[in-house]
Structures are given as C-alpha cells and as structure tokens.
Amino acid sequence: MKDIAEAVGISIGTVDRIIHKRGRYSEKTAKLVLKTMKDLNYTPNIHARGLKQTKKHIFGVVIPYRGQDGGYWRLVEEGVLKAASELVSFGNDIRIFPFDRYSTSSCIGALSDALSSDAEGLLIAPCRPDDIKSILEKTSIPFIFIDTDIPDLNQRSAYIGQESRQSGILSGKLMSLLIGDRTPATEDYILVVEPPGSNYHLFNRIEGFRYYMDVVMPESRLETLKAEFDDEDYFHTLLKDFFIQNSIPSGIFSANSSVYYIASFLEKKGRKYTSVPLVGYDIIPGRESAVEKGTVDFVLTQQPESQGYRGIIMLYDSVVLKREICKKIIMPLNIITRENIHTFTGYMNL
Amino acid sequence: MKDIAEAVGISIGTVDRIIHKRGRYSEKTAKLVLKTMKDLNYTPNIHARGLKQTKKHIFGVVIPYRGQDGGYWRLVEEGVLKAASELVSFGNDIRIFPFDRYSTSSCIGALSDALSSDAEGLLIAPCRPDDIKSILEKTSIPFIFIDTDIPDLNQRSAYIGQESRQSGILSGKLMSLLIGDRTPATEDYILVVEPPGSNYHLFNRIEGFRYYMDVVMPESRLETLKAEFDDEDYFHTLLKDFFIQNSIPSGIFSANSSVYYIASFLEKKGRKYTSVPLVGYDIIPGRESAVEKGTVDFVLTQQPESQGYRGIIMLYDSVVLKREICKKIIMPLNIITRENIHTFTGYMNL
DNA sequence: TTCTATAGCGTTAACGATAACGCAATATTA
DNA sequence: TAATATTGCGTTATCGTTAACGCTATAGAA
Secondary structure (H helix, E strand, C coil), X not given: CHHHHHXXXXXXXXHHHHHCCCCCCCHHHHHHHHHHHHHCCCCCCHHHHHHHXXXXXXXXXXXXXXXXXXXXXXXXXXXXXXXXXXXXXXXXXXXXXXXXXXXXXXHHHHHHHHHHCCCCEEEECCCCHHHHHHHHHHCCCCEEEEECCCCCCCCCCEEEECCHHHHHHHHHHHHHHXXXXXXXXXXXXXXXXXXXXXXXXHHHHHHHHHHHHHHHCCCCCEEEEECCCCCHHHHHHHHHHHHHHCCCCCEEEECCCCHHHHHHHHHHHCHHHHCCCEEEECCCCCCXXXXXXXXXXXXXXXXXXXXHHHHHHHHHHHHCCCCCCCCEEECCCEEECCCCHHHCCCCCCC | CHHHHHHHCCCHHHHHHHHCCCCCCCHHHHHHHXXXXXXXXXXXXXHHHHHHCCCCEEEEEECECCCHHXXXXXXXXXXXXXXXXXXXXXXXXXXECCECCCCHHHHHHHHHHHHHCCCCEEEECCXXXXXXXXXXXXXXXXXXEEECCCCCCCCCCEEEECCHHHHHHHHHHHHHHHHCCCCCCCCCCEEEEECCCCCHHHHHHHHHHHHXXXXXXXXXXXXXXXXXXXXXXXXXXXXHHHHHHCCCCCEEEECCCCHHHHHHHHHHHCHHHHCCCEEEECCCCCCHXXXXXXXXXXXXXXXXXXXXXXXXXXXXXXXXXXXXXXCEEECCCEEXXXXXXXXCCCCCCC
C-alpha cells in the first residue's frame, strides 16, 4: 500500500479508503490507484489485516451427540475440531452444542442455546427439520446446514451434504454387479433393511436403491425389514427372527451404518451368510474389519470429517472474510471396498 | 504475551526469549512463564508472527508439462496453484519448472534450474528417477516427491502418491464384477492395454491387475496390447488393426488415461463394442462423457489436484513452520463410475 | 582494586493494514 | 454574507510478535 501511495503521489490512508470503498476520495484518484494496484500486482497482506482485525469471532455448531448414528457424528465433530484448531490461532472460538437426534426438546434446546450465545454464525445439522424450521425463520444470524438440507428455507447461507437418492442408485448398481445378471429363481429376493429414524437421507437412499433395482433388475423382488432401534443386539434379534421364517437373500442393502450390525450378525452365522452381498453406508472407526474381511462388500461414504471441516471454513469465509460462498456443496460419493478401505481410514480428506 | 509478562512481573521481551529459547533468562522465570502460559492458555497470534516474519519463502515445483499424460499434470498444477494462491498472500512465492517427461535433457534441465533458483524447497515428480537420482543425492535443499517415489532415496522429506499395485488389484476386482462369474468360453479373453512410457506406476497397476485375475479368475485369459505413443489417432489405428485379427474381448483394462482413447474408438464402432466392460484411470476434463455414457465402466483416480495442493502445503509446513510432516501420504483410491462422477468433477477435494 | 564478561532483564522500532481524527478547500444552505 | 456541510486528502496510533539494542548487577580475571 505504501508503494502504491508513493507511486500515485498520495497517502496510504487514501489508498486504504479506495480499496475498501469507504468514500472520501475522488473518482480520478481511485482509478489511478486501482490501475497502480494491478501494475504492482498488490495482494493484501492477510497477516497485517488479521492483526488489525482484533474482533474475536465466535461460531456455534449444532449437531447430534458424538455417539449417535454409530459414531458418525464423532467424525463430523473431528472435522469441526480440526478446522477450529486452525482458526483459534487466528483469534476465533468455536462452540459445540450437541443434541439428541431422537428428542425434540433436546434439539430445540441446543439450537436455542446456540442462538442465544454470542456466536456470529452457526453450523447446523437439521436432522429434525420440523423442530427447528420455525425457529430459524425468525433468526437473523447466518447459518449453514450440514448433512441434511431444508431446501425451502432459503435463508440458509449454504448447504454441505450428499445426494442421497443418487447414492441409493449407486448402491443399486453395486448390488446388481455383486449379484450378477443371471435370471433369479422364484424364491430369490433382496433384503432392504430400513434403519430407525425417519430422516430424509434414509428415505432417499432407499428410494434410489429401489428405483435402480426396478429399472435394471425388474425381475428382482425386494423385501423390506424395518428396524426400530439403533442397537446392535436389537438388530441381531431382529435378523434372527427374520431368517427363521425366510430363506437366505441374494443380497442385503442397509441405508446407513447399521450395515455393521448386520455384518456382525452374518459373521456369527458363518460362511453361508457372510458370502451374501452386503452393501451399506459409512466407515465407522473400529468397524473397518467387516469391510476388510469382505463381509460388507461395499460401503458408500461422503466424508463426514470433511463436511465438518469445510462447514466451519465456509462459515468463516462467509462471515469474517465476507467472501461469496457456494450455496450448495455436494460431497464426493466414495465407493469403499476391501481393496481400498485402508486408503481412506486415517487420512483426513479435507 | 503482555498478559503473561504482567502476571509474572517481567517484560514481554523476556517472555519472547523464553518462548523461543533464545537464552538470556533464568530457569526460574522460564518455569514461571511456561506455567503462566498454560494457565492463561496462550496461543500465539499467527498474524502478528507472520507480519513480523518478513522473509519471503520461495518454493519450486518440478513436474511434467501440463498437457502430458492426457492432461493429468494440468490437474496437479491446478492444485499447486490453488495452494500457491493461499500462500502468496502470506508473502511467499511458488515457481513451476515444467519438463518433458519423455526427455532426459528436459528433465535434468528443469531440475537444475529449480535447484539453482533461490527456492528453499522443491516439490518434484520423479517420473524419470534414473535421470535425477544422482543430482538429488548431492543437494542440500529439502524436497518432497509427488506421484512417484524413489524409496531408497531417504533424503526426501516426504512422498505423496498412490498405491499403484493395489489400485491394479482393485481394477481387477471391478473387472471381475463387470464380467460376472460365469465360466468363460474358450475364445473369451480380457484385453490389457499397456500404455506407452515405462513408469513404475503403469507397471505396478498392470501387475496388480494380473495378480487379481490370476487369483480370482484363474480360468480367464489375458491378452496384452502394447501402445507406443500417447496419441488418440494412434490408439484408434492400433485397436482397429487388433480387432481385425481378434474377437471382441470380455473386458478391456487400460492402466492410465488412455482409457479415453479406447472409449472413443469403441464409441465409433457402436453398441456391440461400447458394451464391453472397460476399466481405466483418471478423470480428464472434457472426457467425462465417456464415463457418463457408460462406455467407460469404472475409472480409478487418486485426486491429482489434491496431491499438488497437499504437496505445497506440506512443503510449507515442513520448511517454514518446521512441523514434523508425515513421510508418506497415500492418497485415497477413488472408484468413479457413471453414477458418481458428477460429484467429483468441479469439486476440488483438498 | 579495576577491568571485562555475561547473565538477566527492559525498551523499542519495526512488520502492513486499518480507521479514527484532523484539516483545508470547496459547496450548499440559511 | 455567514454558517454549515461535504469533499478529498494526510497523519497517526494500534493490533501482537520479534529481535536488536541497552542497561544493570554480579562473577571472574587482571
């Protein structure tokens, strides 16, 4: 800025006013300054800028408890914390307001706490859209959605998430490859396990899966098994009862990380069961072995750590740096199987 | 630091000396200061630090020309430039020294230029290991390898790349799923196209593919077709001649982005050819349609942009921030197909 | 004893950007 | 015409950290 000022023959104060369009300068000097800026290819020193900007920025994160959804949210939190550790040294602060995704009061409580905190922006997982929509419509503080979107709430600054229906379609493709294209016998069927919780991701994934199977393997028969609780023992009992009355399916699809509950059940039953094609979602720390052994043939994942990380960075970019941010970020849809799972664990793909 | 100084009853100069272990202080005060630092949980303001640290850091990047390997290196360069744009505002500079990956003199020339420049660290793609190994053994400037490793050159600060053999194994798995597990007829065979250039990635990928096919489909027969030039027209002629003498294969595997040359050939020949399972490597801008249409069934990719980006960031972390960096970063092995390719293009997965 | 060395500390000018403040000169209004 | 407002600019303190420099008190050497 000093160089520019000297080149134009004015003071750095004026240059600053022109750069930030704070008025108190003539159009003539402005043009000259802008030209000189380009000629000297001036780039602001963000250190000096950040140093002067003493204001502490506080952000809030409203997501389900770490342990819920089989540890899925722990991964999101890890990404958030990673971003936080980078931003705190810039003099910022990030606070997490966790809630129980199966409880309206907990969800509303966490959101209210976050809103009444002095956070300047929120990263929210609207797992319970109906609970929070009306609250968010009234607030003025900017927020970004993660994981789930509420598309008609156009107040949101951005959404980071997944194409759930498309991922269901991809699951269908993988399943059909695993099963092969021989004509099925009459008693053949594919088992679709519907996990508990009515969230629109689960719904869309299953819908996408059904769609693909209808189109590509119209002769295949889908059988649905509804689960009521997100609990390993419960799943084992459920499946045990189911297989008393039903034959072994040609394939099993589970729309979330409960695929690992299914895997542990199959492993208990032995080789005849583990060889059944099994497709599901998410890499859960400590559960990789089910994929490594091949009990789970494919899982799809959309990098929860990365979603958390990017959510915070986008919030910062939007609120602090006032950059235009993309309204919708769709995470890459990763296909994980025995041969590549080790390249995904431990590597935080930011 | 001021707060710490006041709390302990000394000046910030002493606090600074203690933090940086520059001597001229008593052990007693040092202990007190370190304790107070923790109590007040002091985190250095990196803006102030960066502002004071006026030294300009320069890094060099030695990679093949943008257009080579079907535009692969353009993607690496994009990641490098993305990282560069983040770092230049911190007062750094990044210079690219491109070379012709099929020319010894070009390769050596680029490396020499980079070494004799005032770069403090280099990011090098050692595509031609024999050309540069002896030069690098003599240098004292730190460097990171990208894409290809020279494992016995333990002078390197780190390596960012891929598990090429494992990716070949994965290709084999996908191929076997596509073909299905029916017993092949005697004239059935799988075509392995060996792209030009003898680099160890290509070799390992093919080796991994062969290994998997040998183990899982021992009854399958592999037929090799060697290509001499990285040119679309050349590939078309090569394939045309090949198919005059040979029947349509049950599957085609190509160990790099020349898969798109094969795809365009198959598309010219019509449906009977495009329906042949085709597995290859890399997403090349402008070539996505071959995957979208399903002519190419699967490609594997290891995020070249991300490799470039992370390479620069690691160089900076290592040289400037003096952080311990991981000696070996293996990139996630992504499986790309018709149903998920759109989630990978345009999204820079850093 | 006097001189020198050094341990241990304080002081201060940068780094570049920011924005409050001040001050002319000119324009607008009463 | 006088009073006030606005335009267009310069000046300067500040952010937190760094490191050169300077100072004092004591230890050791002459």
